[in-house]
Amino acid sequence: MLVKILSVANRGLETIGVDVEINIAGRGLPGFEIVGLPDKAVDESKERVRAAILSSGVEFPAKKITVNLAPADVPKEGSFYDLPIALGILKSVLQFEVPEKSLFFGELSLDGHLRHTKGSFLLALFAKEKGFKNLFVPKDSANEAAAIKGIKVYPIENLFQLVSYFSGKTSIDSAVYKEPKDRLPVPAEFDMKEILGQEQAKRAAEIAAAGGHNIIMVGSPGSGKTMLARALPGILPPLGEEESLEVTKIHSLSGNIPPGGSLITCRQFRAPHHTASPVGLIGGGTRPHPGEVSLAHHGVLFLDEFNEFPRQVMEAMRQPLEDGYLTISRSKETVKYPANFMLVASANPCPCGYSDHPKKNCVCTPRQIRKYQKRISGPILDRIDLHINIQPVDVEEFSENQKASEFLHSSKEIRKRVILGRKRQEKRFKAESIKSNAQMKNSHIKKYCSLTKETEQLLRQASLKFQLSARSYMKMIKVARTIADLEGVPEITVSHMAEALQYRPKIYEEV
């Protein structure tokens, strides 16, 4: 007897429909075979399905069972085929009806319970797009899927419950989406007001957060670079609706959404250690999976001790920094992942760390310093919009000023300004596919960032004097635009440009 149950397969972020065909043959030795390019996790589902069916109080048929996952030439991976396979076998034994236009998805535990399975959000998106009506997913993964309106998501606790539902003995209420609890504000490790002094750095962080600009901080040890970066999540604007869907998609695919989780509404802050491999950071593998740059999509990728990252890893980020996505090609498949992140890097000026310290002596030789600074290549530095030198804080000075700056620079206050600035950008780019100033292409700059004569003259003079590249020239305009947005001024004035020029690529230029 032949039974067909519908499920899906993921290729990167792309989802395709899969027919799970189960044939229980009258002839042949009892056995259980899965065909259709299953990977190890799919093949092992045989054992889980067998045990789960027995645990649900149904005799496992002692016949030759063949499961075909069609289309047969697409590789299948993941544990979520357990539910469609088990249901197919149960259907041919117990003879119940399965409603049309339904998708099944979920990993079984040996006792027949359904476990939280990654990727249910992508399943829901696929169902919505292709006009499926019902989704049957594990209870813990149901909220994630229910975020998509217009389809019925049934939270399933165990196989037994599902079978009795189909035989009309019990009913299951479809899941209603529950909003995430951590909507506002985003929890950060530090508040900006906890950081002593460093007014210029805080201002730069505010500009970076408002415009989504990349930023690099160079300074001696203990000056507060890492603390500043860790405080950054607290001043980031919330994700837009569309952005939230994109981010949730990536995180659902990589299994980062906890059981009972919902849409991701706050910007992600990813801080991989500098021992990260190129594949870990960029993504890859035989079946390419998203890396840190994609997990930081629409969020922050913080690379502490930037010099310590291997050259290969750093250079691999050039393409995503420029394009906002990356294409990973492997012999088996080619996948495109979005990677529109804000790069926050921090570094020391020299191996000992004190070359720009006003009081401490640097013990490095010029050769050592040059070698150390050369680790970050020009092309990467050129792609970073804001460059700031962080000076060590004078202990005597900050104790007096602390109270005054507290009100102005608490994360809450900064965040309010950042959100306002970001809203002005979103309004401006309504007709475009971009959301922030950092994403502007040259055509956008021409259209939206007209400079007055004096402003242009200032920029031209500066770029001649500091030998700015064409890319840096454009970046200066983008930064000036963000500064003007923070202020709420439609025109970029000379003072905005002058401030922007302070953050020009100047790091390491003196050596």
Added chain:
Amino acid sequence: MDKRFNLTTGKLGEDIAKKYLESKGYKIIEQNYKTKYGEIDLVAKKRNELIFVEVRTKKGENFGTPEETIDKKKLRKLWGNTKAYAAWKKWQGPYRIDAVCLVLKYDNAVERINHYESII
């Protein structure tokens, strides 16, 4: 269970299987036919189709089912056997390989008997 009795158990199983198949309308034409690949437990005939039968007998299922004892190696052997037999007898018609799996109780009464058609 002592290994010494496996042979008698097997023989007993084959006799039971033979009677069982005969009752289902099969005509047994050979028993324990030897080829260079090994032995064919039973060769039967029904509606002009030659049927090679492998009989598996177990006493109790505590140490695995008789079905489990038919592995890839045994299937390969069976396949060679049947081809050798068909060639030797110049058989031109259709043929297939079946298995009869028997579980006996400790007093040699039959607990269950299953007949699987066309196992290769």
